[in-house]
Amino acid sequence: MRDLNRRMFLRGGAAAVLGCSAAASPWLTTVTLAGGVPAFGERRLVVVILRGAMDGLDALRPVGDPMLARLRPKLSSAGGPGLPLDGFYALHPALAGLAPLWSAQELAFAQAVSTPYRDKRSHFDGQDILEAGTGLDVPQPEVRDGWLNRMLQVVPGLQSETAYAIGREAMPLLAGSAGVRSWVPEQRLNLSPQARLLLERVYHEDELFRDAALEAMELAEELNAEDLRAAQDMAAMDPETMAPEMPAPPPRAGRRLADIDRLADFAADRLRGESRIAAFSLSGWDTHRRQDTTLGPSLSGLERLILQLRAGLGPVWGQTVVLCMTEFGRTAAENGSQGTDHGTGGTMVMAGGALRGGQVFGTWPGLEEAALYDRRDLMPTSDVRAWAAWAMRGLFGLERGVLENAVFPGLQMGADPRILR
Secondary structure, eight states: HHHHHHHHHHHHOOOOOOOOOEEEESSSSSHHHHHHHHHHTTTTEEEEEEEOOOOOHHHEEEETHHHHHHHHHTGGGGTSSSSESSSSOOOOGGGGGGGGHHTTTOEEEEEEEOOOOOOOOOHOOOHHHHHEEEESSSOOOTTOOHHHHHHHHHHSOOOOOOOESSSSSGGGGGGSSSSOEETTTTTTOOOOHHHHHHHHTTTTTOHHHHHHHHHHHHHHHHHHHHHHHHHHHHSOOOOOGGGGGOOOOOOHHHHHHHHHHHHHHHHHHHHTTOOEEEEEEEEEOOOOOHHHHHHHHHHHHHHHHHHHHHHHHGGGGGGGEEEESSSSSSSOOOOTSOOOBSSEEEEEEEEOOOOOSEEESSOOOOSSSGGGTTTTTTTOEEHHHHHHHHHHHHHHHHOOHIIIIIITTTTTOSSSSOOOO
């Protein structure tokens, strides 16, 4: 099984079990991997960054507010009326598959949330601020670690492989001095003989990297040889015999769902073992035009991710919380292109068996013009960092002072919303 896992790492990530150390080898981190069961107990945390600013007013429609239909005459019912949740909110039709989780109190939302970022509405700055968790409304270049890594730094007794950054995109919220692992699907390691010789010479005197790097190169060559033999066997086949067996290339939506399946399956596999934290991102949430057709596939992908995690985690799901957050919300009114523009207040999606779900948390500010932020956006009524902080306090028992100062500098967590069981 251990050899199978190493092969999966190589084939799926070309030995991309990378740490967040700037001086790391191309394949391995120099730091000890962050703690396991003794430090974190049995609870698990999954953080998903929804890159592109998800429209929370469409994902979780406040149909009980009469202004929604006025501000969004087309989008408020796009795809159908949605799934009624509590008499005020309805779930976007593309998320209807999460209804059993809502009924089981394993799904919840925090409405009208945001980071302290205001007015500039840049995706890059918004994501930097979200993942740094500094509490300021401008990026801080000198801050080189993310809030999830800072949480790892304050947990005593770290050992083993607790935290994973999963996927092709960088995850700044896990960057920092606490050791984490990364896994990237479908990366390949192909070295020329000259490159291999150079690396062997570079690492010759380095006991830490030498044997591990050589093993990685040997396994990569073995896997590449297997793929080459398979390709040669395929080429040698009679085309007429082979044709019916060749599947058509999957459409774009199919490839996206396959990628989500790989991310969810890998995360679930790690979390069933010693790992306790996983983080990855889903892109595609910028919906300036034709939101009625562009948002649905992204929501379907999020639905699939949550359901795959639930299925893959099995009994571990009962000890898990999934937090899905985005850099900012979108405008309250639809625009002339049947989309929405960059806004402020948004929605946080939460799932997991450790969650006290079946409810929408937060204070609803209303959609009257006077109640909107800058008379255009949903008014934020809570800091998205506070919801993450309360989740970490409930999951891992971190002190409030540590969360408000070390993990999220300057945060005021407020009263306990009791989001966990």
